[in-house]
Amino acid sequence: MKSDGSLTTEAKPDDEDERPGLGRQFTTLWTAASSSSIGEGVSMAAAPLMASTFTDDPRLIAGVSMALTLPYALFGIPAGVLVDRVDRRRTMVRIDLFRGCLITGFVLSVALGFGSLWALYACFFLIGTCETFFRNAAQILVPSVVPERHLVAANGRIMGSETVGNQFVGPLIGSSLFLLAPAVPFGVNAATFFASAFLLTRLRLPPGDHRPRPAAGRPRLITDMATGLRWLFGNRLLRTLSFTAGAINLVYTGALAVLVVYAHRELGLSDLGYGALVACQAVGAISAAKLSPSLVRRIGNGRALVSVVTAIGCSNLVIWLVPQVWAVGAALALGACASVTWNTVAVVLRQTLVPKDLQGRVNSIYRLFAWGALPLGAGLAGVISKSHGTPAVYALGVGLMAVVAIRLALSLRTWFPTPGPR
Template sequence: MSGPGTAGAVETEPASARAGLGGRYARLWTASTLSAVGDGMSLTAAPLLAYTLTDDPRLVAGVTTALTLPYVLFGLPAGVLVDRVDLLRAMRGIDLFRGLLLLTLAVAVALDRGNLLVLYICFFLIGTCETFFRNASQVIVPSVVPRKLLVDANGRLLAAQTAGNEFVGPLLGSVLFAIAAAVPFGIDAASFLLSALLLSSLLGVRSAKPSTRRTGGPSTSERPADLPAAPGSGVDSAGPVSATRPGLLADMTTGARWLLRDRLLRGLALAAGGINLVLTAGLAVMVVHAHTVLGLGSIGYGLLLACQAVGAVFAARLAPRLVRRLGDEQALVCVAATMAAANVAVWLVPVGTGVGLALAAAACAGVTWDVVVVALRQTRIPRPLQGRVNSVYRLVAWGAMPVGAALGGLLSTAFGTPSVFAAGAVLMTMIAACLAEGARRRWISDPR
């Protein structure tokens, strides 16, 4: 599954030749785009399928819980393992496995054998694969484009992922689900298999290979010249290379210790966890809310999800200007306040248009958060520790997702879906207040 991305502009073509990115990048871009569109279809169709099997919000939210639980269980080792394997071969294998998995699910749904347990197992395995694949896909780009073109290459890749995963995919998925429930999963399976085929054509690209020593990690001779030094490998861009590296547990512990000592990033990780808890709780029960409160069908639900992509693309232009105008601290306060207001709107406005606008505003705020926080992480974390510290940060931030999905289902069952967004508004207001206090103390511009 392609992960959510922050994009500067949505492109429908790689245009790699124009940018000088080359044919290898074009194949990587195409593989990622195909996968992203298929992902968006499946991630829209899965809650719709669950809702046809049960009207219990807890069980419907279980799909999101199953998908995000691997972020908690495997986030740390995945962040370290990307430095220890042949990335392209691993990515191809993951896509082949996911393609066969989704094909099996499509057949089961077509034969009326798809039940909740099958759905949970399938999406838990998909989430497990995605936990590794998301880290690997970010690392592999420097192997296929020159270093000076990394910004352009990453921007095009993330733009395509956002367009496919959050806009084109949900629209197609909801329409095709209304025709036949198995079709979105079948097309997603085909997208993974095509992606694996395209990745196979890149196997000549040199990427980091696993070491045969027990300590793990690439040796000096195994690291390609155009691939930046792997975090934790003992490699500095201007210094000597170490032939060995610590064990897996030691790598994870090092990242955790560094993050715990940095008060600013530690606080931002906790705030991101709270935000993700609120967003995932709402997303987990949105299909129930769309049907029971807003009176929308499958296509209407897909349109609601597509509104988030519109907000994200709009934010790509707005966010940098807003951050420059307000500064980092005040921009983060605005993010939390906007998300609180969006939850109030979904809570109190039982109209599809109003909810769509609220979701677009929340997505816009989320991209603005990334603009500030990703830059802070890139500048504050030492380069050799980037992979390990970021994996710990993601564990805290993404680890709240399955908790939010489960809580959303429980609240919705007890008090109705509007209560989920009411609780989200309260929690986001508390986060905004904490960020406002941090802004008053200038915790970013003058950290102590």
């Protein structure tokens, strides 16, 4: 990476090609994140299935994803400001404890026969609110436990395991347990949140890396927000990536929000079959975790990011035109591989380009554009599926990703130097 933040395709030194030993503290953070991700995957597979027991309207089923992701747009900026002001590790522990108690309460309501679609929405809205704070803090902690030269490998490992938990282990467990009793998958999720909280209490950080900023002389909340906004918009690279990430999330979240409807109506799958279909994404996630560091070294960050957008478009193309279980499974794996690769590159860029004391605020502005598209994508997908059929959601995704890929390639063309001799 050049000093001005531009991207290069130069190879890394040989010593960085080796698989790093990332250390005990990283292992603790990674294990906590993996535990939490498995629980989230369990619930994310069970929630649409539960919603489908209350209604067959795809708009209302997609509303589960919308309830989960709406807080990203509503609270993304305040979350980033507050994360820069608090003890991050301690806050993450408290968030996981709260989420565990919240899911436990929902489990009891379902078991006692008081479950409803609106209760499901409310629960997932609060879970999403917690996640807005939790993820912001977690990403900032990674550079505190891993040397900068190993950030690509560390983030790739975390995001790969999160995707495997969310989209492979979790969905298989969630869809299987849902057949036993609708409340059981959510109970498993509560247990994983409590396990994550315990592991985070064992995390040890360098002195000062997790301490809150002193209250004396601290700027007002609005002033802190404006500081993060100015910094992000002053960096052309991260500004471009934030808007591109929003477009990707619009398409990707929309595709997943109506996948249960597509699996039932177009592919004729059972609830368990739907869980197995979602789990196909793990193949791509595992591949990305292993291959994305070497891919970035070989073709450079810029080319990797454009390839990601193209791959997501191709994934939607296959689902649209080839409504066969094997083809849709392969397409989901491709989309997951692309998503993990994008996150690995984009997160490392933010961790290395943004000053440490601004990371919470800048990340929150970035996520406003990137994650703010999540509820919009879920909501639009439900409306389009209801009026034009579920395949139309994937058709529109193909067109949008084609436009975004071309626009991104033109924006980043100055970071595509002609490769020299190897």
